[in-house]
Amino acid sequence: MTVRAERDAIDGTALLRWGWTCLAGLEQRREEINALNVFPIADADTGTNMLATMRAAVQAAQARVDPQSTYEVAAAMARGATLGARGNSGIILTQVLRGIAEATRDGDLTADTLPDALERASSLVRRALSSPVEGTILTVLECAAASAASRSGTSLAEVALSAADGAAKALGDTPSQLGVLREAGVVDAGARGLVVLLDGLVSVIRGEAPARPDYLPGDIEVVSGREHPGHANSGPDSPEACFEVMYLLADTDETRVATLRDRLAALGDSVGVVGDGNGSWSAHVHCADAGAAVEAGIAAGTLAAIRIESFVVTASRVDDDCAADPRNTREGGHSDAADMPVDRAVLAVAEGEGAAVLFEAAGAVVLGGHEPITADALLTAIRRMPNREVLVLPNGALPAHELVAVGVAARDARRDVLMLPSGSMVQGLAALAVHDRGRIAVDDAFAMSEAAAATRWGSLRAAAHRALTMVGTCESGDGLGLVGNDVVLIERDVLSAGRTLLDRMLGLGGELVTLLMGAGTPEELAGELSAHIARGFPGVEVTVYSGGQQEDLVQIGVE
Template structure:
């Protein structure tokens, strides 16, 4: 195992952290009593790290440096941050990225991370994730040895600081638990130790026997009436904000006057804003005055009225298909075929928690998950694990392209037994060859040689088969290669960058050169200009 933090270790760190938080998520949710007892800190941390991991995975194609890998990790966390603790974690990772970009070692990076995170919180409270981060940074600064030794020292001191959080925060002492956000940070530091050394430290303790208390149920008021009880603000407001730094300073003051749990993280004119308020509209309006808020999320908390109104749950259905696709047009096609469609966008990675919510809300006893690409397999597996715990039967169709998902949907038959239906859909997806036309974003090496930025890539079954300058010419060549092995039906899915008339040109070519082959085309509105399926 490496003893020094590098880009490969950052990738391994993300994988270990995601696995560990997946295991610890329910425990962290259960001890979440501060600042709001809404039982979601573990889930929020998982989704935040999942977004960071996806960004690091995407950056691997460019063989990143350590600074580039940590910058990707921080940016992904910023875009996907959830809740109070997830937002603070995003700032911790930004501090780590700033430290590595400046050429610092792990000691200085952890110190900068703790300082930056504390500065992002309007009213820092001891006994929280901030205290755990500060303790870890102080231990790291004094630790001799290489990065592995530094990580061990930081992790050990973080565990000790976590155990002491009830002594510093009465809300935790009254509930007999340690801080949920701090617990998550210890899990993250343990994953760093594992990535550097291969060691797997034991899980920290979630409760505090010394307090004599028991872990309270989510929503139970803390005995001292501090924030986090049902008497707090009614709404959690989160949004990304494009704004200059001076405008953000004004925004901080306005939001601090409106509510509590204010955390504003980010930089370079992209910020993540988190606040608990009674007037959600005012919090959003303040963001509009500062810049351009987007990806706004407003969640009802346990407010003075005793929580949100009960929802009406429809009667469950026997079976449903949930299709994850990369374009609105593809989503409409799947919906018309009877599936529940989830649209994903490159700038908004889909979290497993979000997908699990969608699967639960179809209220089906059996669910087939159709994926639009291999990059979603970990997300789908984690979502399926969460839903299966509630007794729902879930099967994942391993489609590697949206055209394979369409082929699977075409043979779906709800009247068949579940296993038979899954086998038939999987076989249809596997029997469909797929191709994608894309434009290269950067210069890189491929199996067909060097690809310059702006070149057109024709990929067949996931491998680069054609490199050219003209999208239409490359599409013709890709289609000819695919049909050289035979085929009866060609499916064309046109993306946002497809040139006018491309569908007609390809249809005419098939009719002239490949007699007896049918062609269907759809407007998918996916990012890549063209998807091709051959059955």
């Protein structure tokens, strides 16, 4: 018989271990949580969003220098989650981490401070949401806090287990509280993710997690048909909500944040504006006027990392994808076959820290840095890959003849190497989005190559000095618009060049625009370009990422 020693406190090291445990749990349960996702929008991404948000939290804490106090780890996780939050569930997860940080300012997470952490988190979440809805993660979080408080005076293990069990019980009650869940026969997806996090905490403290059932759609038996009054479904049938808008906010204060929250609530629903407690804020809204939501943020502070996604467009694209290949899911790069042991990997070249994180999060091995990539460096990276099949996304780092030479040199009896035609990082991201290791290598490479080729790309730069281009002479400080590697326009400033370039690129059509922001890009540029697209090209989905590349202020991809 194995006796496990229980912890009586969670210090910084153990809290970081909890973060990694949560990542493993969310990865394991991601498809289950995605399948439960019917509220507020049935877009099957809650598990993915919570995983991405927690990954950002763990990476932020991991990057700090050891040793760290519990508060330092928790604060770093809260900040990382706020900066990397995805979706409504990610926004709420940030406040769980902030609650832990606030409760551990003076010491470790203990039997006395864990109930306080959960109570703070639930209070923060309720304040952050414009219209809190019962039968969701909020309700389950409050039940977890109450259950933890009921075990006050006992051990940390008992308090944590009580919180997790209380959350699990409340999770089972969510279909009785929210009609859209009852109709679909599911529990709330975000709340299911919260139970994973609390079970992970129990695991770190006790050495093993509680056993939970699989919560599959259609398996839920609702004991009571009573729905909590006043809960309207703002799901896909709502004609007023067409875009999901998210952005980071800085240089603001509580008063301006409250005004922003009210303004976003007037524009749409599923509004959440949350902070990490140290000056970083993240905003989320579903609305019909994405440009107005961005402009409201500009009025409230300094914007960055703007994401605009049209779930109407996304849903239609998903339906088309699934009709073409029933193995595909919304994420494009994952399928039921994705768990098969296929010995294949993707190696992507990325310039800039943000771009490297994006490619890693999508499942690629990354070769990058601020120094130019050489043929020797790429060849060495391929040879270090342990995989039998390697798909390479060069992303414009090397000319074609060098890529051919590297490919020839890298292939041998035990390894096959396929160079994919990605001329930029935005094309590489498009290709990686359809990567499916459930296919055979040639089919996977073909699909990824098609996605890269279908992505028109351009970039914005600021002229460093007077020079002659294909379209005339530019002066220092002029805005240059490039399509591919060729300058196609010169304007008096980068913003004007960006607007004109977008008009030209979208004039040929497009459903999705990706903006990859460079290291030296003015913070307001992303908001201005996103608002310009929303005003001039309604229905086009916009996604903004921080890439960190040096030369291009913005890389633009149009699909």
